[in-house]
Amino acid sequence: MDSLLPAIPAKRYFTIGEVGELCGVKPHVLRYWEQEFTQLRPVKRRGNRRYYQRHEVMMIRRIRGLLYDQGFTISGARNKLMELTQGERQIMRSGAFLDDTLEDNSAQLEASADMSQEEVASDSETPRPAHLYLRSDLSVYQELMQIRLLLTV
Template identity: 45%
Template sequence: MKAAHGAPGSHKQPGALRTIGEVSALLGLRQHVLRYWETQFPMLQPVKRSGSRRYYRPEDIALLRRIDDLVHREGYTLRGASQLLEQDASGGEAQRLSNSSEDSGLNSDDSMRKTLSKIREKLRSALEAG
């Protein structure tokens, strides 16, 4: 009889690759959602091995958490979240936020949170007006 180990993949080293089932359980997201997000977020590219089996690296899991936060907690559409992540990856918005946070003495998380709140308010206003 197998001993219970808690969450799937919890017995693995922190940097180990995780299967889609393990990531699904870890993040509380269905596997079909993870597969769909791959089609919507070009920067999400888990390693694929034999039989197109997906293996997620720690950075893939961090990106999935960010997508989940943007979509399910911040209210972004998939397209909006993808655009924001692409801006971050290109360094444009991230660099601007970094510079402004250094100037004001705020850490980048505070600066990002304030910027996202402003964007959310603008979107809310636009939706109410239109």
Template identity: 70%
Template sequence: MPEIPDKRYFSISEAAVLCGVKAHVLRYWEQEFPQLDPLKRRGNRRYYQQHDILLARRIRALLYADGYTIQGAREQLHRGVAEAGSEPAQAPSGTASSDRRLRYLRQELEAMLDLCRQGH
């Protein structure tokens, strides 16, 4: 996947390229995943931010690479948010899937931290 450029807002067409899906897929995911909620301005134009791109990439990985259904991906995202907000649990058993999820969560948290540091 292409690297996310250092800019504040992305059009839906830019976001689609960065996520490796078509624009109509992003619009559909907005309906299915309430966490994916880009800014909407004049004429209902969507403006995605870096955290939206990261979330859409995570959704894409859950659906396409990991083989989850929409409902299963929703549950995984919800579980990931719940785990991130709770006290540290025992380490996972070390499966490749758990390692991949942890790496992704770390990257996502680092990206959010970078955004906060930049004052966005």
């Protein structure tokens, strides 16, 4: 999905037309999604013009993926997004990424970051952090662990 879409430029605000091009969605669809998904709240300025921030563009891409690529209905996508955001909030509240005990297990983190999804799923003896069970997208976890390892070196 994201490989077919253009890269998001380093800007603070995007117009509805720019977001439409970046996400492969027409502006009237974006306006409709604002009504259906409470997470989308673009800034409105002069003449009710909408300006989206980077995190909203990423959210729109996530919604587009759920609806167009994975075949969710609007209500199904809304529920899935709520599950994902609740899971992310639980991860942040638990401090799993900031926990010092994770630093003590850097070798284990390196190994799990290099594993494929199949290897992680089949490896039942290796204890996994709780947030792995909440995230359906293991590649994001792997990328975060690689970044964390780079930062701790």
